[in-house]
Amino acid sequence: MTSRPVPEESIGGLLDEIAGQLGFPVPAHLQAALRAVPRHLFLPATLWLRDGNGGHEPCDRESEPDRWWRAAYCDAPLVTQFAEGPDGHRAPSSSASMPSVVVRMLMALSAEAGHSVLEIGTGTGFNAALLSFVCGAENVTSLDVDPELTRRAQRALKASGQQPDVVCADGAGGWRPNAPYDRIIATCSVRTVPLPWLEQTVTGGLLVIPWDTPWCNFGTLIATKQADGTAEGSLAPFGSFMLLRAQQVDAELRAGFPGAGQDPERSMTGLSPWSVAGNDLDAQMYVGLRVPGAWHVWDTEVAEAHTRLWLADGRTSSWACVDYDGQQTSAFAVSQYGARKLWDEVARAYEEYVAAGRPGVHRQRLRLTPDGWGTRHEVSVSGRVA
Template identity: 85%
Template sequence: MTSHSPEPENPLAPDEALGDLLDQIAEQLGSPVPAHLQAALRAVPRHLFLPPTLWLRDGNGGHEPADREDEPDRWWRAAYSDAPLVTHFTESSDGDRFPSSSASMPSVVVRMLRALSAEAGHSVLEIGTGTGFNAALLAFLCGPENVTSLDVDPELTRRAQRALKACGRQPEVVCADGAGGWQPNAPYDRIIATCSVRTVPLPWLEQTVTGGLLVIPWDTPWCNFGMLHATKQADGTAEGTLAPYGSFMLLRAQQVDAELRAGMPPTGQEPERSVTAVSPWAVAGNDLDAQMYIGLRVPGAWHVWDTEVDEAHTRLRLADGRTSSWACVDYDGRQTSAFAVAQYGARKLWDEVTRAYEEYVAAGRPGVHRHRLRLIPDGRSTRLEVSVPA
């Protein structure tokens, strides 16, 4: 078990470092940080919740370490920068290491707390304790006796408990699968998740009071982006909108082994072949509004880019692990008016994606914020209804 080591002297002026961070957050928000959240950030030093080694993005899709003992200036600047920081890696069964916990970008933390509208006396359930930083902010805003925080990882739970004790704010932190909520302290006025979901677990809805708010990062296999702001209705449903910010790790209970295989298409499967005028970059490029629209309307569809294929300059691979359906869309490296398509399986994935994209264009290219979501209890889970009002 790794523990927080005694911290060296901060080489940065604390007030100056926090002031710089507040300025960075305000720039992202387009307005000053609300006074009550400024007070929370001043009362809860972020560095107390960070491990001695942080993993920073290296600019090449990976991460490199920043050690507090060896590189104090770099570590402290990262601690008070408006950036996400990977704090923990997990090793998969095949030996690959992947980020499994992180300290969220502070401006996203502020956006979520602002949307949550949590006040003194509100009962709050947090799904995903992580470092404990967000739980400490909630304890400042609502009172520690009103905050329950869950994390499925026992090591992270212990670290967070120690950091919360050092900070002097100790909400109830429980090592448990957040998908089940936490019935002993229910019902809750507010539920906030620091992990994304593809389906809102039914207990979250059931454990929220009528009129209560849920702030939950959203995810589809096609696009991990967006934040659900929803209000619990008297009929047991919840209604809300998506906000265009936030990209979080998926709730552990909803993680599935459905990676697209490098060997696709599999040998022996003869696909249907055609040509499309829809650019693969239009549906899987930098247009997150288009990606979210497609992700909500083509359930289960994944995509990944591949530049190491013999038959094409660049290939967009699509798949649905549940039906073994797949598709490939190839760019030949020369012209951008026609792209070769191969599709196989019960679902014609590229046809579904292009239909959704054409609907998106016909609807005036609605932004993420235009979507209205309705969560409906459905047996042991929830069902999603999506609309884009005219």
Template identity: 90%
Template sequence: MHPLHPLHPLRPPAPEPTDCAPEARAGSLTSHPVPDEAIGDLLDQIAEQLGSPVPAHLQAALRAVPRHLFLPPTLWLRDGNGGHEPCDRESDPDRWWRAAYRDAPLVTQFTESPDGHRAPSSSASMPSVVVRMLRALSAEAGHSVLEIGTGTGFNAALLAFLCGADNVTSLDVDPELTRRAQRVLKASGQQPDVVCADGAGGWPPNAPYDRIIATCSVRTVPLPWLEQTVTGGLLVIPWDTPWCNFGTLIATKQADGTAEGSLAPYGSFMLLRAQQIDAELRAVIPREREGQEPERSTTGLSPWSVAGDDLDAQMYIGLRVPGVWHVWDTEVDEAHTRLLLADGRTSSWACVDYDGQRTTRFAVSQYGDRKLWDEVTRAYEEYVAAGRPGVHRHRLRLIPDGRSTRLEVSVPA
């Protein structure tokens, strides 16, 4: 899934002064391909992303489970303006086929809330990320696997090919998606056990599992996932913080009931439905209101340093400044570009303004019990002092804690 963070506007961050956004890689398919040609082209694209050939067993799985079989007639593609536009297989088959076999995520469903807000609610993951996660999962024939988030059914079909359909359980909370996946999987010849259920609870009837993989991100690993994994089993779970939606946890279940592992520098998925917070999903951009008296100051730390292209910095901040999210705003009268910060659980907010000219000093306003920009600044200073550790340097330990899990984070020297 593309980094369509449900808590942030569906538009890219404001570009840093003097920088320009790179163009997306164009697909190489130009007309209707036959499946073998299309899959071969896709394997080449994935190998380019991996920097090495796709492992033979995963090549076999991708050839046995053609991606286009699992895609709906209408896909939602990026429109170049931060939004999406429909692409219909019947009216624009060439474009639909190019999208189907391009190494890119595809939005397959939008959901509209009662207040009229539309947001992506399901997507087909980027194939190279699918391969990375399956490679990390190390699932083999006979392994019992639980997948959280059936979606289109494509990943469940790959798992069924690798492990045997009788060993794979896939959960999705959306009844419509579940029914469609069941039909498509049957037609494809792969029939894992697909259940409509809240993935946060795992699936006790088929537990325990040698492997658990999620195609949605989490901020807290649900306790049932830990409890339903065998000792020595692997969990491959996309990670999310309100600040940064990036990275995948690869953890091993320990004999004491904990799990330990590290983050891999890939993966940006929609949040597990049970962990989506309405207050943040409908987030009102924080602004100074009557009666509020924010503290005003200046900073030499560029907002692009903490909320720009440096995902290592963003992950470091996200793991150490809990509950704080950010948005870029280029439509305010007071500044050329503004970075807004807010804590969805309190009334605390902050903003950092770029005046369109000076890149060495920025105006800061902070309001509430938490001084959010100060917290972010301290976290960034720690990040720099630690040698700017990459996402992969973080070690995470999951500890059962009552009805949930507690997280310990470290960056080994």
């Protein structure tokens, strides 16, 4: 697609939308970057927009140019590619991130001219172009595991006038030829930080990495590399990204349970399942960090209850369920099976969360330590071990 002048109302409107999300104007250097890098150059001819019913519908540039252009310059995420899974289900596999989230992450990165930056997940190439404008294209390396996405991004970057080093490679390994880096930023989420990212960051450098747990996909880690090879930082209350390809689990929510002959332990709880798996993202993030490997899903189609919360850990074949009968809101039936008593673990984590003063995501901290081929993380709250 050839470059087309961006009307002031388009870029001005986008900057106003982003400012509305931030609660303050976009910093001047990022305003300059957004004006210099036309977002539409990085979008394919067909976008997939939310249809209001939980799905997506196509928007084609040729047949709906005005709608396509509005989408290009609105503060919303845009699905740019679908992929078919092993079960035949099609799901988004690449997207253009919400511009306000892009700005939040770049603000957290605190990158400046001359900083060496590694981006994990080139995607459309838009973020790499913004980084190139801020730091200088010669200082930016961007990785993507998808060859077709890499080729598209390279073409769009050339059209935009920004040409960082774009490499088709598995981002989990970082990119040693251009290391070390002052800054590492990921546009995909992780459940554990790959060791090469830590190793390839200079002491005092920053890592900005969206975080994911099987329980909750939310939050972004902003960590500083320490002299002893570890990294420490807080989570920020934004960011929900697709999981790093190397850490994706095919069918986390498709395990068959309960299995034949499994006789669970039964009990009652006064803790509402909505307290730990409802709209409180601070609580969900805390539970996800403190109960590793556990995921949940709601079920309204079981015969035994009005609503059921399923919990499971596929690694141990442990599962649990908590039932709401449609009437009683102070007591819920619990069933648990396996080596892990998952509901007990979740309840203890929630008690810790309440005892710690219901810490917001920004008070939840992680310390990353090299561990074999990867890193392990320790959780604390505002400097106190949780």
